[in-house]
Amino acid sequence: MKKVLVFLFIILLVTVALSKVTITMWHAMSGSRLPAVEAIVNGFNATHPDIEVVAQFTGSYAETLTKAIAAYRAGDQPHIVQVYEVGLQTMLDSGAIVPVYELAGPDFDWGDVIGPILEYYSVNGKLYSMPFNSSTAILYYNKDIFEAAGLDPNKPPTTFNELYEYGKKIVESGAAPGGISFGWPAWVFEQMHAYHAQFYANNENGRAAKATEVYFNKDFGVDVMAEWMKWAQDKVLVYGGREYSANQAFLSGQVAMLIQSTSSVGSIESKANFNVGTTFLPRIEGYPRGNSVIGGATLWVMKGHSKEEYEAIWEFLQYVMKTEVTMQWHKSTGYFPATNSAVKALLDEGWFAQHPNHLTAFLQILSGTRVPEAQGVRLGNFVAIRDVVDSAIEEALQYNGTNYWKEAKKILDNAAEKANTILWEYTMIYGK
């Protein structure tokens, strides 16, 4: 009798385990972001006994996208994949995804998603991927170094000229060996365009129709680049690599300022042994006001799974958008809380009053103008184009002469030509 009971019990366990729907999610969140993702997944699994979400770190954004594509081609794709913003057009054209608006029930309130994020990932007013870790670039600065250099730590630079002046003062006074460093330089360059209401590519940044020509070698882009080259030569700008390695230079006091994604707020605040200040991106005077643009990544649902699995996926995506979950995600990383209700809850709780640095990015995107130039760029194979621009920036910052503008123009023209070829090849595959 006892044996039979044990046997039945085992059968029961096995069937329960088998009836679980397993959802795989591939993501690119490393470092301090990894435990934050795990917390969300564990929270979901604990409250949904019939669904098991398995989150897997699959390398950098670029690597994760490559792996997902390879897996899709092999017919073994994950259910959800986190793709960074430059993969947008590639994903839209892929034929390999299920848009999230198709998964949602009629009662899901899309209006709750923060405006700029919703706009960025929508086509004809419909959302194609689920907002998850959206960010924008802000200026971080080291208040202690500012003080040591005789600057007012509560008056960070607001313009390019001020930034250069402050940077020079910092370097000359010996308060720090360098003035400023960037994370994701090509992205900062894109940000500058949106922030000054300049198009980065034709056809309204590729949103009205597929882009066929980039605009970053026009006067504005050249102005920005020439300015950066001047900074680099005067040791005000220190190049800090293509992703997050500049954070290290900032944290170790090698540079006094840093332009980086707001997603680093959490880790910078917890690691810095100095007073961290944050503020809006610096502006070039004389250009109109645009807005900083959304970066980071979203969750894409891939084709080729069962109906039951799609229900489970939607269940999970809804969980991700829950107010408490979004709030927690924001608090532990610095990424935007993706919904208005989460922002309201954070305000009510007094979170922003205690953590003003978490508010900066938010105020920045809400205080800009909502012009088409700042809605975000959509380019075919943007990944390759960003790579071209990164190389161009690296080349420009090595320049030793004095004719900044001319050299910047030459380098950017060359880069634009490559980018236009990439766009042309892309339209060759997918049509205009």
Next chain:
Amino acid sequence: MQRRFPNKILPYILVLPSIVVVIIFLIIPTIQSLYMSFFRVSPFGDRLFFVKLYNFTKLFKSADYIHSLLITLIFAAAVVVLGLTIGLLISVVLNQRLKGLNYYRTLFIWTYAISPAVAGTIWALMFDPSSGPIVYIINSLFGVKLNWMMNGNLALVIVIIAASWKMLGYNIIFFLAGLQTIPEELLEAASIDGASSARKFFKITLPLLSPTTFFLLIMNMLYAFFQVFGLIDIMTKGGPGNATEVLVYKLYRDGFINLDTGFASAQSVVLFVFVAILTALQFKYAERRVFYG
């Protein structure tokens, strides 16, 4: 004369596994990349367009590709020369009868055992422009700031040093083995005849080592062309600009990051032909100087 194998089928069965492996992992992919090099492919592989020789003409018209080719030649030559000379020098020292020799040997050889990724990380950390100990030491000794993130030539030099260092262990193992096969009597006889150490080294040791050296020459070349990808990915990602973008890294970048499969396939075909020619030339000319006892 060797006698024929008694069983007629057995030898075929014995070589079958390796033939299967070669076909699956070598021949098929090679044919496939040759085939793909005539196409333009969408990232997700759902659209395929025949473009004739477009990928190849694009390749040879691209200033970046020519630059990459040049960088690769410099890189490979430097890695081979550095790796072989330093490897030989160290092995000659290690071939002496020193106290605690086994420890020294292990210490020199272990670099080969670590993965390229780990090697890359170690070098990247040591030379980190803002927090690297080597950068700090050089700065405090000579007042020079080594920021290779802002200096393409410097980046290339550092990558070359790291790549040679990584291969050093391998070279030492083979040189040591080669040195130990050199008959003592020859060297003793030369000593009795009054030959200096340098003379002994150049007239006896080096010629007798030539088979090993030739083997290492080929291996180091293949290494410099194909296996440095991990190191470069971790240390410089081909940058700054594209100062350290060797052919194999460019191929990876175009194929797996920029998702241009056809173009990357064309590159792999060119790389294959290029290395095949180089290897054939080495066999033809360098092998003449090799003395197989």
